[in-house]
Amino acid sequence: MLVPTGMALPQLPVPPGGTAAQVALGERIYHGQADGGTCVGCHGSDGNGTPLAPSLTSGKWLWSDGSLAALTHTITEGVPAPKQYRSAMPPKGGAQLSDSDLAAVAAYVWSLGHPKGQ
Numbered sequence: 001m002l003v004p005t006g007m008a009l010p011q012l013p014v015p016p017g018g019t020a021a022q023v024a025l026g027e028r029i030y031h032g033q034a035d036g037g038t039c040v041g042c043h044g045s046d047g048n049g050t051p052l053a054p055s056l057t058s059g060k061w062l063w064s065d066g067s068l069a070a071l072t073h074t075i076t077e078g079v080p081a082p083k084q085y086r087s088a089m090p091p092k093g094g095a096q097l098s099d100s101d102l103a104a105v106a107a108y109v110w111s112l113g114h115p116k117g118q
Contacts, residue, residue, distance in 0.1 A: 012108070014111065023111050029104060030108050035096075035101045038094050039105065051086070052085060053082075061113070062083050062084065067110075068110050075109070093105075
């Protein structure tokens, strides 16, 4: 994302047990700018979902309670039989994510779904 000179990016909330650096790396991975992330292809560039995958911004979770641990589990295992969407999510979104990359993506997804840090 390009930001005009003099403008700051909005600060994303950080999950309990996470760091701002993880959220920032997770955002880059999510958007395919680092480590082969593919999330944006199905969940959309803004995380609002597409016909292939649900929104990550609504605070409503189809596969978990929205906690960082639960989101990490869902990303790790994938979603082989989606409830409301036609496309399965492969484990780690089909990317070769290290444990630290996975933690970063989970932290970023948490921040999308908890805009007030709740």
